[in-house]
Amino acid sequence: MGARGVHRFINNLEVSYHGVYTQSSPFVLEKLCEDTEYEIYVQAVNKHGTGDPSARVLFRTPSIVHERKLEETSYNVTHCCVSVQISPGCMPLCDYNARMSHVRMLATTCSGELPNILRCAVGGRNHQPCCQRRGVPESCMSLCAGTFSSQATPAVCMPYIGNIMMCLEEGVGYLPGPVRDLKATKVADREVTLVWQPPEKGSNITQYQLHYQSVDKHSAALAVYSLNNTMNLTDTVATVPNLKTGNMYNFFVITMNEEGTSLPSAVLTINVTEEHEDDSGLTGVSSAPHSLVLDAKTATTLTVVWQPPEFAHPTDRFIYELHFRALGSPGDPDNYNITTTAATALRLENLTPNTQYVIYVTATTDKGESRPSETLLAWTDPAYPAFVEAPTVHPINLIVEGGKMTVLCIAMGSPPPTVSLYISGVLIHQDETRHMVTVVQNVTRDMREISCYADNGYGTPMQASRTITISRRPRIKARERVPVPEGTSATLQCAVDAWPEPSLVWWQDPEGRVPVIHGGNYAIKTETNQVRNTARPLSSRPPS
Structure with missing residues (x-):
């Protein structure tokens, strides 16, 4: 299906509509006349015919004098991004003509800088009336005022990002800037x-x-x-x-x-x-940070996120001060602990388990400190001693010498324990987690004892172990020469390390490879638990 866009001069009724075909939206009409009023509508076209026309849109192109005036007083979004120290990797987003592929690619990487980028793009102007005219839904309207709301999710607002960017680019040209x-x-x-x-x-x-x-x-x-x-x-x-x-x-x-x-x-x-x-x-200073939310918690940590101030100059750079104290703690109730960050999220550590904390945030710029945000009350989790399960090893039945194996240590406890993996008494990997997966390369035959160790500082540390068997080729240890007096008996021993259990054969002649058979002058004994073979000849001619 194609779309057919048409336009004409309104002031000259004798001029017919001009049609332009395109396969996608949006479409840019070029080579229009300055200071001229146009009427536009769109029809969908396929092999079966033409659909009903859309609603008419009327607009007037600006004059060259007006465009020159806008260029002289134009707002520089890139300069704003440099002022608030946007990282070089995110600077491609500081462009009203940024490609959607760049937006999708950098949205996750630059998520922490998006509030500053949006504030620069808005330029301190109120673009909401334009966004309303362009059909931007109410849930995304906060983006047109330079702030993110809980309703402005990517799934809802991404289809309208083109409309929003057109409003921002046009608005910074004719809307007045902030004081x-x-x-x-x-x-x-x-x-x-x-x-x-x-x-x-x-x-x-x-x-x-x-x-x-x-x-x-x-x-x-x-x-x-x-x-x-x-x-x-x-x-x-x-x-x-x-x-x-x-x-x-x-x-x-x-x-x-x-x-x-x-x-x-x-x-x-x-x-x-x-x-x-x-x-x-x-x-005057910026408005207060807002929308404090507890994002995660453990017995000793609380992770708090918030939104930047809604009222601020585009070039303001914020340093946030997070104030917190334990509720009911002795001392002055107005005496708060303070920690600073440039991000809109912070993890408080080394807190007391099973304790309620009072938290609020202020924003500081070169003009001064804002009013406090709303207050957040949050509990840390109770503390539980660490518990660890026996390690799980993959593959289960066939671990080959020189190959690799995957070891899974599963631990419980609050706060999350520090989990350590030991193989034959050697520390291999350590992390603060509840599920630790470790891939061990180049497995050797002495890796028989695998242990998972967990400790979170509460109660007694716990260790769980498992013994594994490594499939390996035979390795023989024996004396190459054994002096024996002629006419006496001798005992020859060799130790073999291998799995699965190997077949052991004594040879009498290394060149002819004549096997030595148990019986007669020869007594052969195998100790399978130690993988050791003993041959005791009863004659004066020892086997080779």
Whole structure:
């Protein structure tokens, strides 16, 4: 089946539709006229005929003057990615025209950097109205504002990634950028004076809109895109009057023009009871990290993941501080242990088993530290002593000298034990796990005792062993010369190491290979447990 796209000049009704055939979507119409209005619809075509036309789409191509103006004030997504130190291997994603093959290939490798890449691609602009027009579902709408939500899964949003990227590329050209350096220069009774800097690029701002709202210590950390009170301004300074003394307020500023708005780049939280007047000012910072989730836990570890701040400048670089303490521990309840990371996940180690912990996260940039995130309560698992099963060896029946074998050690315990594999008393492999698989190459005949050892620091360490038999060719040990006085009896011995058990034969003549038969002058005895053969001739002529 093919698709047939057609277009014409609306202002000239005498011009007929022009048809273009393509096998796939999307399709790029080229060589259009500048500053011209077009109408487009699509029909599906196959050998049986033509389907019904789709809905009409009307659009106007920009003028050359407008395109030049956009180029002069264009937003550089690559420069933003360099500013937030995206790794070189993930830089191909910092391109609005990135290939889908690159996106799929690097999505897993660059998963830890995707929030920063998305924030740079959005550029501090609010692209959600465009995404709505292009049919992006509500579950993926957070991507158009530079954040990931729990509903924005790859399976749901990947079919719309092309629509989203078109909105981002178009939007950074005509939507206003975010403000910078939001500060409070004066905090007095019932009034606050704020100043900020306009965006680095883009003179397409028609006005600023200041949002503010009274909050408490819990709601102050929430990222709310629209606060109760607003002020429309054309200058980069504002005095907010009639505030309630003793209340805490959140403030942020967005830019506006006829095409849309920017996103908040910082939140300023001020307690109106605290008078402050300083040239440096109280600086706005990013909103708080959010959506803390316990990803994994053991008796001594907790793994916590979270989402980056929703309100932040695209070029902000975050260092996260994770605060934690044991609930009910003696001492100051406000005294938290702190550990830092640049990632949005952290594993807390060396914790106490069967203990509840209080956890929250803050984000720090060069502007300052954000408000605390929501609080997470999490229990560590109880501690159980280590237990280990007898090792499992594959192949089961035929382990050949010089070949390889696979040994499986299965251990239990909380926290996960350190499992060690010993073969004939020699440490081969060690790991902190519950299932340890080890492939042993170049098996030798002395690898008869296999042991799995487990210890997690609680209770008595445990060891389980198994004896195996190595299939091997015969190896003979014997004295080459045995002096015997003539006319006396002699005992000749040879030790043979082999499996399966070999057939043993004494030869009287090495060249003629005449076998020595038990009986008469010869007595032959075989000790199979030690694989040793003894020949005792009763005459004066010993066998060879």
